[in-house]
Amino acid sequence: xxxxxxxxxxxxxxxxxxxxxxxxxxxxxxxxxxxxxxxxxxxxxxxxxxxxxxxxxxxxxxxxxxxxxxxxxxxxxxxxxxxxxxxxxxxxxxxxxxxxxxxxxxxxxxxxxxxxxxxxxxxxxxxxxxxxxxxxxxxxxxxxxxxxxxxxxxxxxxxxxxxxxxxxxxxxxxxxxxxxxxxxxxxxxxxxxxxxxxxxxxxxxxxxxxxxxxxxxxxxxxxxxxxxxxxxxxxxxxxxxxxxxxxxxxxxxxxxxxxxxxxxxxxxxxxxxxxxxxxxxxxxxxxxxx
Ligand code: MF3
Ligand code: CO
Numbered sequence: 640x641x642x643x644x645x646x647x648x649x650x651x652x653x654x655x656x657x658x659x660x661x662x663x664x665x666x667x668x669x670x671x672x673x674x675x676x677x678x679x680x681x682x683x684x685x686x687x688x689x690x691x692x693x694x695x696x697x698x699x700x701x702x703x704x705x706x707x708x709x710x711x712x713x714x715x716x717x718x719x720x721x722x723x724x725x726x727x728x729x730x731x732x733x734x735x736x737x738x739x740x741x742x743x744x745x746x747x748x749x750x751x752x753x754x755x756x757x758x759x760x761x762x763x764x765x766x767x768x769x770x771x772x773x774x775x776x777x778x779x780x781x782x783x784x785x786x787x788x789x790x791x792x793x794x795x796x797x798x799x800x801x802x803x804x805x806x807x808x809x810x811x812x813x814x815x816x817x818x819x820x821x822x823x824x825x826x827x828x829x830x831x832x833x834x835x836x837x838x839x840x841x842x843x844x845x846x847x848x849x850x851x852x853x854x855x856x857x858x859x860x861x862x863x864x865x866x867x868x869x870x871x872x873x874x875x876x877x878x879x880x881x882x883x884x885x886x887x888x889x890x891x892x893x894x895x896x897x898x899x900x901x902x903x904x905x906x907x908x909x910x911x912x913x914x915x916x917x918x919x920x921x922x923x924x925x926x927x928x929x
Contacts, residue, residue: 645657703727712793716763720760745760785851850877875919878918880916891905
């Protein structure tokens with residue numbers, strides 16, 4: 640952390656002097672660092688004004704997903720979902736973060752059944768009765784990023800697959816319960832992993848969540864196969880996603896060589912994912928998008 644005078648304005652933007660604002664907070668973080676923990680830099684910690692901006696972005700993000708939820712149905716193509724997301728995003732004066740992100744060609748990710756994530760909407764992909772699909776919406780509103788995703792069961796889905804979807808959703812709350820200041824991201828990761836394993840499923844290791852807010856993908860990387868007391872210290876003002884990818888079978892995955900994006904399970908078994916954007920508050924957490 641860069642040196643700042645005790646009488647200088649605080650880095651958090653409060654306008655108060657550093658010594659009466661975040662000095663004690665920074666010293667507390669330094670004690671964790673000295674004890675060998677990974678700690679957040681100031682760039683990772685959002686100001687109140689930035690969190691307010693991400694909160695507004697999150698409201699738009701959720702409204703877009705609600706519109707998808709109202710209209711998704713059997714027989715619809717994933718391109719139609721992309722059209723809904725593009726139109727709704729425009730309606731709110733927002734920008735779809737995925738479009739052209741590192742060459743991604745569409746406004747939303749739609750991942751069906753054994754697709755783990757980063758499915759590309761297409762006229763060819765028709766949602767069929769019994770499918771499970773993840774719709775992952777990432778929104779830029781007034782410069783602030785929010786990111787959330789839901790699973791949708793298309794028509795009648797068999798009990799086994801529905802259970803995968805439900806357990807994955809439940810795991811988000813299990814993770815959220817661990818989000819509090821002066822805990823560790825690993826507490827959240829271990830809680831989710833333990834819960835998922837107890838249901839006989841696996842968690843994808845190499846892809847996970849991320850800091851979010853001022854950019855689409857910020858530090859830290861957020862894993863769900865980590866151990867309690869490890870990974871980055873959580874402090875008020877951090878904003879990140881919880882988005883475990885849960886597989887019914889193996890946790891092994893591969894990337895589609897034709898488009899270099901879409902991730903599949905190795906064994907062709909289904910995969911589910913829910914995603915929230917969450918802020919660490921003074922006494923716990925606030926969900927900014929789901
Ligand atoms: N929305 C994904 C996430 O949760 C990222 C997708 S990158 C994209 O982090 F380019 F495929 F959109
Ligand atoms: Co994300």
